[in-house]
Amino acid sequence: xxxxxxxxxxxxxxxxxxxxxxxxxxxxxxxxxxxxxxxxxxxxxxxxxxxxxxxxxxxxxxxxxxxxxxxxxxxxxxxxxxxxxxxxxxxxxxxxxxxxxxxxxxxxxxxxxxxxxxxxxxxxxxxxxxxxxxxxxxxxxxxxxxxxxxxxxxxxxxxxxxxxxxxxxxxxxxxxxxxxxxxxxxxxxxxxxxxxxxxxxxxxxxxxxxxxxxxxxxxxxxxxxxxxxxxxxxxxxxxxxxxxxxxxxxxxxxxxxxxxxxxxxxxxxxxxxxxxxxxxxxxxxxxxxxxxxxxxxxxxxxxxxxxxxxxxxxxxxxxxxxxxxxxxxxxxxxxxxxxxxxxxxxxxxxxxxxxxxxxxxxxxxxxxxxxxxxx
Amino acid sequence: xxxxxxxxxxxxxxxxxxxxxxxxxxxxxxxxxxxxxxxxxxxxxxxxxxxxxxxxxxxxxxxxxxxxxxxxxxxxxxxxxxxxxxxxxxxxxxxxxxxxxxxxxxxxxxxxxxxxxxxxxxxxxxxxxxxxxxxxxxxxxxxxxxxxxxxxxxxxxxxxxxxxxxxxxxxxxxxxxxxxxxxxxxxxxxxxxxxxxxxxxxxxxxxxxxxxxxxxxxxxxxxxxxxxxxxxxxxxxxxxxxxxxxxxxxxxxxxxxxxxxxxxxxxxxxxxxxxxxxxxxxxxxxxxxxxxxxxxxxxxxxxxxxxxxxxxxxxxxxxxxxxxxxxxxxxxxxxxxxxxxxxxxxxxxxxxxxxxxxxxxxxxxxxxxxxxxxx
Numbered sequence: 001x002x003x004x005x006x007x008x009x010x011x012x013x014x015x016x017x018x019x020x021x022x023x024x025x026x027x028x029x030x031x032x033x034x035x036x037x038x039x040x041x042x043x044x045x046x047x048x049x050x051x052x053x054x055x056x057x058x059x060x061x062x063x064x065x066x067x068x069x070x071x072x073x074x075x076x077x078x079x080x081x082x083x084x085x086x087x088x089x090x091x092x093x094x095x096x097x098x099x100x101x102x103x104x105x106x107x108x109x110x111x112x113x114x115x116x117x118x119x120x121x122x123x124x125x126x127x128x129x130x131x132x133x134x135x136x137x138x139x140x141x142x143x144x145x146x147x148x149x150x151x152x153x154x155x156x157x158x159x160x161x162x163x164x165x166x167x168x169x170x171x172x173x174x175x176x177x178x179x180x181x182x183x184x185x186x187x188x189x190x191x192x193x194x195x196x197x198x199x200x201x202x203x204x205x206x207x208x209x210x211x212x213x214x215x216x217x218x219x220x221x222x223x224x225x226x227x228x229x230x231x232x233x234x235x236x237x238x239x240x241x242x243x244x245x246x247x248x249x250x251x252x253x254x255x256x257x258x259x260x261x262x263x264x265x266x267x268x269x270x271x272x273x274x275x276x277x278x279x280x281x282x283x284x285x286x287x288x289x290x291x292x293x294x295x296x297x298x299x300x301x302x303x304x305x306x307x308x309x310x311x312x313x314x315x316x317x318x319x320x321x322x323x324x325x326x327x328x329x330x331x332x333x334x335x336x337x338x339x340x341x342x343x344x345x346x347x348x349x350x351x352x353x354x355x356x357x358x359x360x361x362x363x364x365x366x367x368x369x370x371x372x373x374x375x
Numbered sequence: 376x377x378x379x380x381x382x383x384x385x386x387x388x389x390x391x392x393x394x395x396x397x398x399x400x401x402x403x404x405x406x407x408x409x410x411x412x413x414x415x416x417x418x419x420x421x422x423x424x425x426x427x428x429x430x431x432x433x434x435x436x437x438x439x440x441x442x443x444x445x446x447x448x449x450x451x452x453x454x455x456x457x458x459x460x461x462x463x464x465x466x467x468x469x470x471x472x473x474x475x476x477x478x479x480x481x482x483x484x485x486x487x488x489x490x491x492x493x494x495x496x497x498x499x500x501x502x503x504x505x506x507x508x509x510x511x512x513x514x515x516x517x518x519x520x521x522x523x524x525x526x527x528x529x530x531x532x533x534x535x536x537x538x539x540x541x542x543x544x545x546x547x548x549x550x551x552x553x554x555x556x557x558x559x560x561x562x563x564x565x566x567x568x569x570x571x572x573x574x575x576x577x578x579x580x581x582x583x584x585x586x587x588x589x590x591x592x593x594x595x596x597x598x599x600x601x602x603x604x605x606x607x608x609x610x611x612x613x614x615x616x617x618x619x620x621x622x623x624x625x626x627x628x629x630x631x632x633x634x635x636x637x638x639x640x641x642x643x644x645x646x647x648x649x650x651x652x653x654x655x656x657x658x659x660x661x662x663x664x665x666x667x668x669x670x671x672x673x674x675x676x677x678x679x680x681x682x683x684x685x686x687x688x689x690x691x692x693x694x695x696x697x698x699x700x701x702x703x704x705x706x707x708x709x710x711x712x713x714x715x716x717x718x719x720x721x722x723x724x725x726x727x728x729x730x731x732x733x734x735x736x737x738x739x740x741x742x743x744x745x746x747x748x749x750x
Contacts, residue, residue: 188614188638189606195639196602199646200575203595220578227571228603231564239563245669261666263563264570271574291636294620 002068006076007042007084007091010067012107014038015144024136030127034116037141038107039063039099042083043091045145052147053089054138055079055098056155056162058356059229059286060278062106065098066091081360088360088367094151099141101134101162103286105279108137112213112279122281123210129285131158131293135165139173152371154178156356157323158286161293167310168295176374178367180315181356183327184301185294190322193232194287197225201280210281222280223271225287230270235319235352239263295331302334311341313370315363317355318348343370377443381451382417382459382466385442387482389413390519395491399511405502409491412516413482414438414474417458418466420520427522428464429513430454430473431530431537433731434604434661435653437481440473441466456735463735463742469526474516476509476537478661480654483512487588487654497656498585504660506533506668510540514548527746529553531731532698533661536668542685543670551749552683553742555690556731558702559676560669565697568607569662572600576655585656597655598646600662605645610694610727614638670706677709686716688745690738692730693723718745 002008016036018024023033040063045052055065066083068076077098082088089096100108103126111126118125142150153163153174160182167177186194204221206212234242243263260268295304314332316325325346332344347362349355377383391411393399398408415438420427430440441458443451452473457463464471475483478501486501493500517525528538528549535557542552561569579596581587609617618638635643670679689707691700700721707719722737724730 185620187611188618188620188636189609189611191620191636192602192606192614192638192642195636195642196599196606199595199602199643200578200599203575203599204578205580220574224571224575224578224599227567227574231567231571236562236564239567243563245560245563245566261563261566261570263567267567267570268574 002071005084005086006080007067009070010040010042010064010077011069012038012040012063014107015141017140017144024133024140026127026133027130028128032102032109032127032129035102035109035137035140036107036113037099037102037109037137039097039141040065040067040077041098042066042096043094045095045147049147050149050151051093052095052097052142052145052150054142054150054153054166055083055089055096056138056153056159057098057101058155058157058159059283059290060274061159062104063098063100066096078357079360082363082367088364089154089371090368097142097145099138101286102137103129103134103282103289105282110279111210111281111285121213123213124281126281126285128288130289131161131165132169134289135162135169138162138166139170142173149173149175151374152176152178154180154367156180157182157353158290161290164295164308165293167308167312171307171309174310176311176313176370178313178315178370179328180363181317181320181323181353183323184304184331185296186291187327190232191291193228194291197228198284198287200224200228201284204280207280212280217275218280219272219275222275222278222283223268225283226274226278227267227271230267232322233352233354235321235350237319237350238352241350301330302338305331305334305338308335309340311374313343313345313366315345315347315356315366317351317353317359318346319350320353320355322353377446380459380461381455382442384445385415385417385439385452386444387413387415387438389482390516392515392519399508399515401502401508402505403503407477407484407502407504410477410484410512410515411482411488412474412477412484412512414472414516415440415442415452416473417441417471418469420470420522424522425524425526426468427470427472427517427520427525429517429525429528429541430458430464430471431513431528431534432473432476433530433532433534434658434665435649436534437479438473438475441471453732454735457738457742463739464529464746465743472517472520474513476661477512478504478509478657478664480657485654486585486656486660496588498588499656501656501660503663505664506536506540507544509664510537510544513537513541514545517548524548524550526749527551527553529555529742531555532557532728533665536665539670539683540668542683542687546682546684549685551686551688551745553688553690553745554703555738556692556695556698556728558698559679559706560671561666562702565607566666568603569666572603573659573662575599575603576659579655582655587655592650593655594647594650597650597653597658598643600658601649601653602642602646605642607697608727608729610696610725612694612725613727616725676705677713680706680709680713683710684715686749688718688720688741690720690722690731690741692726692728692734693721694725695728695730697728
């Protein structure tokens with residue numbers, strides 16, 4: 001039974017562009033084309049085309065941000081509590097769009113797509129992409145939908161990076177941004193975790209230098225990469241509360257190395273379910289895009305933020321240690337010192353980085369109030 | 376040229392015991408024997424045999440805690456700045472012993488040792504071992520050396536766990552302990568990182584269920600496990616200072632996924648040099664012993680600490696997030712409330728968990744002063 005405040009039954013759409021000789025020139029200097037971008041939308045675009053909102057995704061999310069695919073669908077989209085009639089992103093007022101990023105594996109062009117030159121999946125022949133490249137693809141989609149200017153762009157984690165990159169790259173097309181649990185650049189610690197995951201994928205013999213689309217994929221490597229990610233998404237406090245030192249076989253010293261604490265069993269589950277829906281090469285390319293994200297110019301954040309003029313609502317989680325609140329607060333303070341409109345909200349949460357998917361109740365009013373002042 | 380305040384040229388010794396039918400009964404209920412324990416010693420045991428100090432090791436350290444193996448040896452033992460004439464553990468006064476743990480791969484019995492029943496290396500037939508098992512082996516060594524009571528037991532990380540376990544298991548044999556950067560039990564976050572490393576080892580096809588002693592060992596899996604470990608040993612601040620976002624190829628968007636930030640290159644180096652000196656199966660067994668370490672009884676630390684009567688000097692590093700100071704401080708406070716003698720020192724350090732190997736200058740006076748009051 002679909003709830004009354006849901007956007008209801010939704011479906012995926014695609015838009016393709018960049019056919020030769022009009023391929024997209026990427027930040028790396030290479031080109032990519034044709035490009036398909038997969039997206040969903042909720043609500044109605046008004047006649048003036050001024051009520052559009054873009055939702056941007058994290059590393060593992062797809063364009064299914066809200067609603068259900070069928071009456072029997074068990075779970076709604078990943079930000080459903082925030083998107084729908086009367087919700088934070090109120091579909092009675094706004095036309096809400098969510099698209100997959102390029103490099104991914106959920107419908108938009110990525111390493112598992114066919115490379116026109118070889119007639120086979122790109123694999124490692126896929127070009128290195130950046131957050132800016134993702135955003136430029138989204139801009140093409142928005143133009144295709146006849147939208148000149150977005151009311152806001154909102155997303156968590158890598159989604160927040162996209163919101164910031166939009167504001168920097170296309171200031172005239174962005175009325176406001178809502179970057180959630182998102183830094184001004186990736187830290188060496190984030191890069192280190194990211195690289196360890198990539199090494200795990202590339203060490204899996206089934207990875208086969210990225211050529212596994214007709215053979216067994218590197219599921220063990222990808223599962224390990226996801227396990228590492230999951231540790232960084234949870235706070236230590238949450239782990240203590242959720243798992244503590246509980247074991248599957250209490251008060252017994254395990255006689256085999258593979259007996260488990262509950263936290264291990266949880267990580268195994270998270271790792272091994274992830275591989276059913278995600279492509280290992282996409283993990284390599286998207287995690288790299290995250291590492292490369294950097295708003296700073298000449299090691300100076302103030303200089304980097306000069307081009308960002310859109311009013312911003314920054315949302316952080318108190319226990320997020322992957323992208324700690326203090327880094328986001330720094331952006332907010334610099335924007336204020338540059339006489340920009342910026343709001344900063346730190347949500348008191350034990351959910352760590354994952355809070356951006358969980359603390360939707362606490363985010364609703366601040367987002368509504370912020371959107372109301374944007375025009 | 377060997378410095379004047381060095382213990383000089385040293386060599387390894389071994390002691391074997393536990394021959395059938397006198398095998399050691401382990402905490403798991405299984406037995407292990409015969410057992411060889413590899414150790415070094417510095418200074419001279421006095422006639423009353425009252426001046427012995429035991430140094431206990433972390434996950435990757437061996438018994439070479441001080442001195443050099445030859446005149447041309449490039450580096451001294453791992454805690455050399457603390458052990459020698461006039462140093463914190465003053466070899467003019469004390470007889471300092473350091474032994475390998477069982478389960479390891481540096482001379483003491485471990486999974487790469489020959490299993491008498493099969494005539495082949497134990498591999499995964501090696502029994503699960505605990506910190507208490509390690510300590511009971513050390514006790515046999517100490518008895519063999521004719522020592523009834525140790526002046527102190529000092530070690531960092533897993534070495535600190537051994538010091539605490541000694542004080543709990545053999546209170547009559549321990550005059551004092553110095554646990555450094557060490558918790559009262561492993562947290563779920565530590566267990567999670569530990570398990571991800573084990574999964575990386577076991578996912579390496581060369582691991583071959585632990586049977587690789589006559590084939591190519593699982594070097595990729597072990598390197599990844601070590602990389603994960605290294606991230607947890609460094610503080611974020613140290614990473615920022617040491618690496619920041621420096622790249623091997625500055626200001627250029629890498630066109631291949633395997634181009635590197637400096638932090639990645641550092642991790643690769645640390646991972647791939649580790650595999651030259653460490654056995655993957657030992658990593659599985661020793662990391663498991665760390666996970667299983669737990670002083671608490673019925674989820675009550677005060678109850679767990681009741682049996683610890685030896686005066687304690689706890690040393691922590693302010694930026695250690697693997698084993699945070701607050702957990703150690705809790706032990707100190709409970710011991711004080713139980714009218715035990717306890718000192719607590721938090722060293723202001725950016726070196727994270729690794730500080731226990733680096734901040735030796737700041738540890739010297741507190742250790743000297745503490746040892747002077749023990750009798």
